[in-house]
Amino acid sequence: MKRAIELLVIISLILGVSLLLTFASELLVPSKDIRLLALFYLFTAFNPRIEYYTVSSPEVVTAIVWDYRGLDTLFETSVFYLALIAGLALARKLYTETYSGEVVSGGLSTIVKTVTRITAPMIIVVGASIGLHGHLTPGGGFQGGATIAVAPMIFIVVYSTMFLLSKGVSSSRMLLLRSIGLLGIGFTGIAGFLIGLAVNKYAYVFQNLPKPGAEIGLPAYIGNVLISGTLWFFNFFEMLAVAAGFTIAFTVLLLARREG
Amino acid sequence: MLDTLVLISRVLGLALIVLGGIASLIGAIGFHRFKNFYLRLHPLTITTIWGCVYPLIGVTLLTITLSELGVYRWFIAGASFITALIVLFLAPAGSHAIARGVHKSKTARVQPCLADLLDSELCG
Secondary structure, three states: OHHHHHHHHHHHHHHHHHHHHHHHHHHOOOOOOHHHHHHHHHHHHOOOOOOOOOOOOOOHHHHHHHHHOHHHHHHHHHHHHHHHHHHHHHOOOOOOOOOOOOOOOOOOOHHHHHHHHHHHHHHHHHHHHHHHOOOOOOOOHHHHHHHHOHHHHHHHHHOOHHHHHHOOOOHHHHHHHHHHHHHHHHHHHOHHHHHHHHHOOOOOOOOOOOEOOEOOOOOOEEOOEEOOOOHHHHHHHHHHHHHHHHHHHHHHHHOOOOOO | OHHHHHHHHHHHHHHHHHHHHHHHHHHHHHHHHOOOHHHHHHHHHHHHHHHHHHHHHHHHHHHOOOHHHOOHHHHHHHHHHHHHHHHHHHHHHHHHHHHHHHHHOOOOOEOOOOOOOOOHHHEO
16 A cells, blocks of 8 residues: 555656646747857857957857856856865864874775876876866866866875875965966956056956957967967966865865874 | 778677677676675676776777778777776776775675685674
8 A cells, every 4th residue: 555655656746747847848948039149159259250259269168168257257266265265264273284204004905006006197187188178178177177186086095195295285285276376367367458558558357369449368379279368378277276276175174183 | 901801890899889788788687686795796897897898999999990980080999998998997996995995894794605714704
C-alpha cells in the first residue's frame, strides 16, 4: 500500500513537471527581437571591416565579459578579492603557518605521489593555456586560474600542507601575487585613459580598441599575434589573481589545526 | 599500400570503440554483481581502462584517416591520445589510493574472505 502511494506520488510529480514544461515552452518563448542582440554581438566581436566598433576577439564570451561589460567584471573580481580578505581576517587566529623546518614525510603512497608529480605540471600548463588563449578559445582568466589552483590542491591532499609550505607556497606570498593580479587588472582598465592623458587626446576609462571620438587604444595585434587589445592582459592578470586566491582558500581551509 | 593502411586503421579504430562500449557494459554489470568493496574496484577500473583509454586510442586511429575533417583531425587525434595517456596514469593511481585508504581506515571488511595478509582482523 505504501509503495503504491509512493509510486503514485512519483508518477504524478513527473507528469506534472512534464505538463508544466510543455506549457512553459508554449508561453515563455522570448520575443524574436532578442535575437537581434545576439546577432549584434556575433557581428561586432571579430570583424575587421568595422574597425571602430569591433573587439577583434573571436571568442564572444570573453569579449562581452571584459569589453562590453568590463566594469561589471572588475567589480566581480573586487568582490571575490574582498571575500577572500574577509575570510582570512575571520580565520586569522585559527591557523599558524610557519614552516618549522621539520622533514616532511607521510602523505599517500609512493604510487600516488609519483603520478601527482607527473600530472601537476600538466594541470598548470593546461590552466595557463586556457587563461592565455582566453580571447581565442572558450575559457578565460577565471577558468584558467581555477584550473591552475587544482595543482596545489592535489599537492595538499597527496603530500601535506607542510610540504607546500616547505616549497615556499605560503598564504602571504599568494596574497602578494593576488594583489599584483588585481593591480594589473586596475592598471589595464585605465591604460587607454593614461595614454590619452600623456598625448593629450580623448580616451575612455576601460577603453579597449580605438573608438569614434577616442582614437587612443591598445593594438589588436602585436606583430602577427592577435591579443585583442586589453583582453589578453585582463585574462593574464585575472588568471594570476584567481589561481593565487583559490590557493590561499585551499591552504587555509585544510590547515585547520591549532598549535598547542 | 596507403589505402590498405587507412582501411586497417579505420577498422582497428572502430573495433576499439565497440570494444570500449562492450567493456563499459561488462563493467556496469560487474559493479552491481560483485560481492564486496575491493572486488567492485575491479570492474570500476575495467570501465576506466577498457572503456575509456582504448576507445580514445580508437578515436585517434579513426580520425587521422578522415581527411574530410581537414586540419582539425590532428587536433582531435592528438587530444584523444593525450587524454588516453593521462587516464592511463590517473585511473590506477586513483583506484589504488581508494583501496589503500579504505583498507587502512578499516572502513570496508573483506567478505567473503580467503586470506587478508595485510590485516587479518578485516577478514570474514
